[in-house]
Amino acid sequence: MSRTLNLAHLADLPPAIAKPGYERAQLQAGILHIGVGNFHRAHQAVYLDDLFNAGRDRDWALIGAGIRPNDRAMRQALASQDWLTTVVELEPGANHARVTGAMVDFVPVEDDGCAIVAALDNPALRILSLTVTEGGYCIDPATGAFNPEHPDIVHDAAHLHAPRSAFGVILAALKRRRDAGLAPFTVMSCDNLPHNGRVAGDAVAGLADLIDPALAAWVREQVAFPNSMVDRITPATSNRERAALAERFGVKDNWPVFCEPFRQWVLEDRFPAGRPALEEVGVTFTPHVAAYELMKLRILNGGHAAIAYPAGLLGIHFVHEAMEDPLVRGFLDKLETEEIIPGVPPVPGVDLQDYYRLIARRFANADVGDTIPRLAQDGSNRQPKFILPSTRARLKAAGDVPGLALVSALWCRHCAGLDDRGRLLALDDPNAGRLQPAALAAREDASAFLNLTDIFGDLSGNPVFRSRFEAALSRLWRDGTRATLQAYLSGTL
Known part of the structure; x- marks a missing residue:
């Protein structure tokens, strides 16, 4: 009782x-x-x-x-x-x-x-x-x-x-x-x-x-x-x-x-x-809050954003299930190691790779029952805060952004409103009314989405980011999420 x-x-x-x-x-x-x-x-x-x-x-x-x-x-x-x-x-x-x-x-x-x-x-x-x-x-x-x-x-x-x-x-x-x-x-x-x-x-x-x-x-x-x-x-x-x-x-x-x-x-x-x-x-x-904050926003929150959209497109509901999927987990590991963590400034007393390993264990906690729809909501506010700063940092350091551009392309593909099997996806975003038409139009012309300059800012006109985004989005529509993740992991995207 x-x-x-x-x-x-x-x-x-x-x-x-x-x-x-x-x-x-x-x-x-x-x-x-x-x-x-x-x-x-x-x-x-x-x-x-x-x-x-x-x-x-x-x-x-x-x-x-x-x-x-x-x-x-x-x-x-x-x-x-x-x-x-x-x-x-x-x-x-x-x-x-x-x-x-x-x-x-x-x-x-x-x-x-x-x-x-x-x-x-x-x-x-x-x-x-x-x-x-x-x-x-x-x-x-x-x-x-x-x-x-x-x-x-x-x-x-x-x-x-x-x-x-x-x-x-x-x-x-x-x-x-x-x-x-x-x-x-x-x-x-x-x-x-x-x-x-x-x-x-x-x-x-x-x-x-x-x-x-x-x-x-x-x-x-x-x-x-x-x-x-x-x-x-x-x-x-x-x-x-x-x-x-x-x-x-x-x-x-x-x-x-x-x-x-x-x-x-x-x-x-x-x-x-x-x-x-x-x-x-x-x-x-501590007076060094900014260092801890940037570490967490890019590695943890950015990691959540990275797995939310491929998992949603694949019909995965729980976060721990996404971490059990070899392609989603492999995508996250490669993205964090090669593109996100290198752009995170040092944090006093913290090994960033150890911090990421802790984050991955937390994501994989099956008892928590955290859901992919929760992570996928409000992308128009979360992408500019959790993903695009890493993209800018990487480009500023003259690095390539195949994984980070893929995250944004996955978000665009998710905003179209259907998963890879044609099932409806909930678009929980205050800007849903303009995101979905732009995402659907981007199937033929990626500029329809990239030209949302209130979200992408200067990245809309960056040739490296634009090229990577266009290639990733085209591959997602043509071959689907699994094949696109596999191409990223094999270096052929």
Whole structure:
């Protein structure tokens, strides 16, 4: 019989499940987090739970918040269980479950961000953290620069009293703090972006530039935006995970989190309003965040992007199954070794080949059950961040890019919407409406896809990249994915 997760039943949960070693009444909120998804609850919330269990810094508990309509579903699911979450770490052959209690409230999700802005009037909230995905930063994909013409930014510049973007919410809250004579909170990005703190700062200050130059100057001078690198593979939750939790551990959780055992968090130590002692629970504080970040984005996130599209075209559903396929695994190994890792700058104390071997083992963890559709989503935001920087670095070093161009060609072929056997592929991308027609037209003329310059930028006109892309895409349509991967591995593509 399964026990419903909530505070009243916490003590009655099976003994094999680790539980908070502190009373929730002992916690005080110090962090408001926008974007309460699975990753946040498997990462930041777990580190804080560890810290509270160690008897430290219990005035840094979390308040959740969201700005998207589907955040309402998350809030509703967590409210009925007193904001508790079951986290299952999928160690192969030895899964472990724990209940985390670091979240103590969740701001009501409304059509605008006014409730979040009001919550941030509380001076005890000294950090605002966020995981709003790579696509939520209102940047130009081709350049990585803040885009003042993004529809959400245009709206918030004219309606800061009712913002609808995360950065409109942040700016409105900071402005109220400034006007009230309160110290600003620190803005801590936990998204997979190069220099994510700087990008977040550019978005907040860039929006302020459109409203009040004095406010923009204050943001740049007074508000801290530390860079970070975060890492933990965390699949989406489905009824499969809910049923597994009930069957294996006897817990009924509306939205449990299943994740790999590995986790990593590297942070720049810029928190003028204070911070929890996260170094006590394994967080690395260093001025060299950018090196760790670039390593992870190119080798891990780039590796995910590399296997997503060939696996999808071959009808493979799970990531570990893709790693069991000799051609997909061979493609990844060759691509990482010959084209991605050579362009990654050194990281203090890290052997990059060892790091990649760790990544490959993590991808192959069958217990995680991560899916290819999850990796394949949002390609128009992920390609410019995870693949195309490696392509540019390789070309700048006068290297060839047969594998990296093949990744982009595989993405194009995937965007056409059918796999190699003619089955429909879901195109989960905010730009799907223009990607699919361009991908279909590229079957006859690759320029139809390469001319998406907001994605490819200067690579659209690079003769080496264009030639490699055209050859790979032509081969994919003519011979199929398996034959094309084999040609790449044999050096005949």
